[in-house]
Amino acid sequence: MSNNAAVFSAADLALLARGEGPLKTLQPPVRLAIFGDPVAHSASPSMQNAALKVRGLEAQYVRIRVTPEELPDALRNLAPAGFVGVSLTIPHKQSSLPLMDEISREAHLMGAINTVKVVEGKLHGYNTDGPGLSAAIREEFGIPLKDLRVLILGGAGGAGRAITVQCALEGCPSITIANRNPAKGQSVASEIHQSLGKEVSSLSLEAENLRTSLSSVDLIINATPLGMKSGDPSPLPHQSGGLLSPHHLVYDTVYSGGETALLWQARGMGARCASGFSMLLHQGVLQNALWFAEPAPVETMRATLATPRG
Ligand code: NAP
Numbered sequence: 001m002s003n004n005a006a007v008f009s010a011a012d013l014a015l016l017a018r019g020e021g022p023l024k025t026l027q028p029p030v031r032l033a034i035f036g037d038p039v040a041h042s043a044s045p046s047m048q049n050a051a052l053k054v055r056g057l058e059a060q061y062v063r064i065r066v067t068p069e070e071l072p073d074a075l076r077n078l079a080p081a082g083f084v085g086v087s088l089t090i091p092h093k094q095s096s097l098p099l100m101d102e103i104s105r106e107a108h109l110m111g112a113i114n115t116v117k118v119v120e121g122k123l124h125g126y127n128t129d130g131p132g133l134s135a136a137i138r139e140e141f142g143i144p145l146k147d148l149r150v151l152i153l154g155g156a157g158g159a160g161r162a163i164t165v166q167c168a169l170e171g172c173p174s175i176t177i178a179n180r181n182p183a184k185g186q187s188v189a190s191e192i193h194q195s196l197g198k199e200v201s202s203l204s205l206e207a208e209n210l211r212t213s214l215s216s217v218d219l220i221i222n223a224t225p226l227g228m229k230s231g232d233p234s235p236l237p238h239q240s241g242g243l244l245s246p247h248h249l250v251y252d253t254v255y256s257g258g259e260t261a262l263l264w265q266a267r268g269m270g271a272r273c274a275s276g277f278s279m280l281l282h283q284g285v286l287q288n289a290l291w292f293a294e295p296a297p298v299e300t301m302r303a304t305l306a307t308p309r310g
Helices: 010-017 044-054 068-076 105-110 129-141 158-170 182-196 207-214 261-268 277-292 298-304
Strands: 007-009 030-036 060-065 085-088 115-119 122-126 149-153 174-179 201-204 219-222 249-252 272-275
Touching: 007 010, 010 060, 010 068, 030 044, 044 060, 044 277, 044 298, 085 277, 105 122, 105 129, 105 158, 105 182, 115 277, 129 158, 129 219, 129 249, 129 272, 129 277, 149 158, 149 207, 158 174, 158 182, 174 182, 174 207, 182 201, 201 207, 249 261, 261 272, 272 277, 277 298
Parallel strands: 007 060, 030 060, 030 085, 149 174, 149 219, 174 201, 219 249, 249 272
Antiparallel strands: 085 115, 115 122
16 A cells, blocks of 8 residues: 555655665565655655556655665665656755756756656756646646746746746746845846846845836745745735736645635736646656656546545
8 A cells, every 4th residue: 555644754765775664664666755744744756646546556665764864875776676766855856956866957947956866876866846836837728938027026036946947948928036035036037037038137025116017017926935834925015916806817836725815816906826736746757757757647647636635
């Protein structure tokens, strides 16, 4: 049976690499995992185990709590433990870059890895957060990301940068980052301009700046953590939130359950809204497709997110 709720340790993985320990006793055998700290909240095991079952594979996906200090050894243990790959989440997406043997162009530009595939004993790093967001936007709003003028709140964070790079790779007609620390936003904008030749505007998250920007964008994406905790305010200050209108599309990458303050605010102004479950789904679908080099069972994986705490 799949261990969708258990949390294993980096020490358990080290034992498995030697053919011993609790992971060795599991059936079907463990071939995939998510590394993170914390990792107990992750919805990925339910989603990926459902896909493995539909594929008819004798393999399972588990949670492994890996601290930053443990990451290099944990990655080195993947090949001897017989792994197909792993998902990486906080705090490993950036620090894993120098630990890969090969990195996809997208992951390099995004400065982060969320997917590792073991290929002939070597570690190949990818990022499916940006492409996952793109698939989610098309699915939720029926419009390709490439046709939209986009404002990314928290665009200099991990997910925000991946999304900003994705917008640049797809050639969105305009891209604006609004970041709490505007110097970090400016630095991401300059890097993207240097590497891809695409103009990215950068603002602070202040109401006055956002007011001007909101009148000339189609899609607003929240890539800050605001909304993860109940009672969190909207990342759009109240004065600028009032400028949302029915022509706006608002996507909140947060997927913690209830409606976030941003989506509540946006729905009240008649904007079309969607939460981060679809990005979570599609980044996972793309991971699964990378590991098995064929399309993943999307609907099976989607069904598990109806009860995401599994
Ligand atoms: P991160 O790397 O820590 O980045 C956080 C970003 O949010 C930074 O730009 C930061 O600004 C900003 N920020 C943090 N606290 C803020 C506050 N109180 N007010 C305004 N801005 C604030 O985090 P991350 O890993 O990118 O995660 C960000 C969000 O993306 C989370 O909600 C996460 O759930 C979501 N996410 C969703 C998916 C999905 O599949 N749906 C996938 C990945 C991430 P500074 O630069 O000024 O610090």
